[in-house]
Amino acid sequence: MINIAILGFGVIGSGVAETLEKRRDRIAKAAGDEINIKYICDLRDFSSHPLKDRFVSDFGVILGDPEVSIVAEMIGGLHPAYDFSLAAIEAGKSVVTSNKVVVAAKGDELQKAASEHGVSYLYEASVGGAVPIIRAINDSLAGCEIEEIEGILNGTTNYILARMDEAGLTMEEALKEAQSLGYAEAKPDADISGGDACRKICILAAAAFGTLIDSDDVKITGIEGVTRETISKAKGEGCTVKLIARAARSEDGSISLGVSPKEISLDDPLASVNGVYNAVRLRVKDVGDMMFYAKGAGALPTASAVVADIIDAAKKKTSPAVWTRA
Ligand code: HSE
Numbered sequence: 001m002i003n004i005a006i007l008g009f010g011v012i013g014s015g016v017a018e019t020l021e022k023r024r025d026r027i028a029k030a031a032g033d034e035i036n037i038k039y040i041c042d043l044r045d046f047s048s049h050p051l052k053d054r055f056v057s058d059f060g061v062i063l064g065d066p067e068v069s070i071v072a073e074m075i076g077g078l079h080p081a082y083d084f085s086l087a088a089i090e091a092g093k094s095v096v097t098s099n100k101v102v103v104a105a106k107g108d109e110l111q112k113a114a115s116e117h118g119v120s121y122l123y124e125a126s127v128g129g130a131v132p133i134i135r136a137i138n139d140s141l142a143g144c145e146i147e148e149i150e151g152i153l154n155g156t157t158n159y160i161l162a163r164m165d166e167a168g169l170t171m172e173e174a175l176k177e178a179q180s181l182g183y184a185e186a187k188p189d190a191d192i193s194g195g196d197a198c199r200k201i202c203i204l205a206a207a208a209f210g211t212l213i214d215s216d217d218v219k220i221t222g223i224e225g226v227t228r229e230t231i232s233k234a235k236g237e238g239c240t241v242k243l244i245a246r247a248a249r250s251e252d253g254s255i256s257l258g259v260s261p262k263e264i265s266l267d268d269p270l271a272s273v274n275g276v277y278n279a280v281r282l283r284v285k286d287v288g289d290m291m292f293y294a295k296g297a298g299a300l301p302t303a304s305a306v307v308a309d310i311i312d313a314a315k316k317k318t319s320p321a322v323w324t325r326a
Pocket of ligand 1: 126128129153154155156157183184185191196296297298
């Protein structure tokens with residue numbers, strides 16, 4: 001049996017527990033052993049939850065238990081998520097995460113620590129929810145040269161833009177809907193300002209190009225300035241408005257990144273990515289364009305990526321690479 005601990009029992013943490021419980025047999029077969037949730041670490045009261053006997057409020061209990069070999073970090077934010085992840089790795093436990101703030105700020109350090117301790121640091125769920133884009137870049141395209149990444153990486157803003165377009169809602173009305181569906185960040189400013197999409201494109205660029213660029217160094221324009229008039233004007237020109245994140249590597253090896261709302265022609269496949277869906281288009285040397293498309297936020301779509309990483313960590317897949325820092 002493989003014992004794991006879940007850190008953070010919010011939207012994603014509870015989705016991961018639900019998936020692990022309801023697909024127990026299938027997941028055991030894929031992992032080669034049964035996955036048991038030994039602990040769930042959260043400060044809130046879950047005394048009436050069916051898994052109530054697993055809850056602890058002290059991360060030290062998990063750290064000190066040699067039976068726990070995998071920690072799934074879904075706390076969100078930089079601290080204490082980063083500190084707990086590093087401590088778990090240094091204690092010889094693999095860490096899987098959905099936390100893009102930690103991966104974008106400290107992914108290189110945590111990968112290095114994981115490699116030194118012979119454990120995994122896996123981060124599929126940090127970008128694109130259910131879209132298996134990290135695996136595609138690290139595994140399926142391991143022998144290829146990625147030249148450009150372009151995509152819709154924030155479900156909340158994509159939902160808002162689509163609802164403004166199709167139902168004529170204001171940004172505030174559409175944001176309220178996105179929040180009620182569990183898509184938005186705790187503070188939705190990170191969605192609206194483009195900061196969340198920026199962290200995700202930094203992670204994808206690091207996976208593709210091997211270099212982690214600081215998200216503070218990326219030029220970002222959010223959707224604050226997009227109005228129903230902006231959208232009607234785009235419609236009149238045969239386009240729609242999407243928040244596009246882009247990363248490219250030029251011949252001389254330099255990497256450029258950016259996030260901004262763009263008019264996308266209706267005949268571009270990105271134009272039909274609506275609601276909470278995310279999409280990533282890769283331009284791959286000698287291969288051509290590839291597109292990936294799935295729900296980019298929400299409990300169970302994101303949990304699918306965390307669970308895949310738990311299975312890989314159980315199979316002792318080590319961290320794919322240690323990124324350098326720009
Ligand atoms: N707030 C994020 C989004 C959640 O809307 O895409 C998933 O990372």
